Each structure stands twice: as C-alpha cells, then as structure tokens.
Amino acid sequence: MKQYNILFLCTHNSARSVLGEALASTHPSGRFVGCSAGSTPGTRVNPFAEEIAKDLGYPESKLRSKSWDEFSVPSAPKMDFIVTVCDNAAGETCPFWPGSPATAHWGFPDPSQVQGSDDEKRRAFNEVMIGLKKRLDILANMPLEKLASISLEQIHTQT
Numbered sequence: 001m002k003q004y005n006i007l008f009l010c011t012h013n014s015a016r017s018v019l020g021e022a023l024a025s026t027h028p029s030g031r032f033v034g035c036s037a038g039s040t041p042g043t044r045v046n047p048f049a050e051e052i053a054k055d056l057g058y059p060e061s062k063l064r065s066k067s068w069d070e071f072s073v074p075s076a077p078k079m080d081f082i083v084t085v086c087d088n089a090a091g092e093t094c095p096f097w098p099g100s101p102a103t104a105h106w107g108f109p110d111p112s113q114v115q116g117s118d119d120e121k122r123r124a125f126n127e128v129m130i131g132l133k134k135r136l137d138i139l140a141n142m143p144l145e146k147l148a149s150i151s152l153e154q155i156h157t158q159t
Contacts, residue, residue, distance in 0.1 A: 004080040004144055005033045007101075013038030013065040015046045015112045016085040019129050021062075022053035029140035035077070037068035046112050048125040072097065080144075085132070086110060106135055 008020030017036035024034025042065045045053075050063050070076060079101040085108055108131055111124035 001031065002145070003033050004031055005035065005077050006081040006083060007068075007071055007079045007097075008034065008036040009038065009068060009082065009084045010036070010086040011038050011040055012042040013067075014042040014044065015049045015110065015125070016108050016128055016132075018045050018049045018063065018065075019052060019125070020083065020085055020132050022049075022056050022058035023129065023132050023136055025062075026056045026058055027136055027140060031140050031144065032136070033077070035071060035079070037066045037071055039068055041065035041067050046125075048111065048121055051122075052125055052129050074098070081139075106132070108132070 006020070006024045008017040008024070010017035013036055017038060021034035021036035024032035027034075045063045045065060050060070053063055054060055071079065078099045079097055080099075082097055082101050082103045084103075084105045108128045109124075111121065111128050114121050114124040
C-alpha cells in the first residue's frame with residue numbers, strides 16, 4: 001500500500017501541527033507519513049503536545065519545531081497533502097510545494113493559549129488531537145489515489 005506524505009503547517013510548529021505529524025505517522029491504517037513545520041518555528045515543542053505524541057508511540061527524537069523552508073527544497077520529501085491547522089498559517093503566503101499537493105485548512109483553536117490548570121490545558125490539547133484524528137480517519141478511508149483537493153477540503157466540513 002502506498003504511503004502518503006502529509007505536511008501539517010502552523011505558525012510556530014509547537015502544538016497543533018506537531019500533533020498532526022504524530023497522529024498521521026502513527027495512524028493505524030499505515031497510510032500516512034506525517035511531517036510538520038511552521039512559518040516562524042518556535043524553539044521547542046509544547047510539553048503537552050510532546051506528551052500526547054509520545055503516548056501515541058511517536059519517537060521523541062522526531063519532536064522538534066521545524067521551519068517550512070525545510071520542506072520546500074529539492075531534496076525534501078514530496079508532499080501529497082498540505083494541511084494548515086491554524087488560521088495564521090492558512091492566511092500566509094506559503095512556499096512553492098513541488099508536485100502540486102492537495103491542500104486544505106483544518107483549523108483548530110491554539111491549545112497552547114489556554115489558561116488554567118494543567119488538566120485544563122491537557123484537555124484543550126486532547127480536543128485538538130481528537131479533531132485531527134477524526135479527519136485523518138476520514139482521509140484514510142477515502143480512495144486517496146483519486147483524491148482531488150476539493151475532496152480534502154470536504155473533510156473539514158464532515159467533522
């Protein structure tokens with residue numbers, strides 16, 4: 001079975017996009033290789049996102065904030081899908097992605113902005129994780145070899 005590369009984009013690449021990377025890479029279908037990046041990456045992955053990623057079985061060694069420039073060079077893996085997960089990144093001018101990948105915006109509130117106890121923060125991260133997982137589950141069950149970008153956008157409206 002062909003694996004599809006998905007690049008999740010967010011401004012700082014420390015929370016939502018990292019969760020997308022970990023979820024896609026550990027998805028039970030085995031259909032995805034997840035990557036993530038940001039337009040202005042932070043200095044580290046949010047500890048709550050890191051905790052969830054590790055609980056999913058994603059290697060800690062892969063958890064780092066990356067610039068989207070890493071994925072726009074000729075030696076970078078070819079992406080099949082580009083998914084923005086924050087409104088800021090969706091509105092920015094993205095680099096050119098070789099191969100004309102399907103694109104979509106799956107917006108989620110930034111869980112790292114939640115104020116309160118660790119349990120409240122953890123709950124916010126879990127809500128984003130659940131939302132991303134639902135969309136990946138739908139995507140995994142689609143005939144990906146025939147998928148057009150309009151179909152990828154429709155996943156957003158089904159969740």
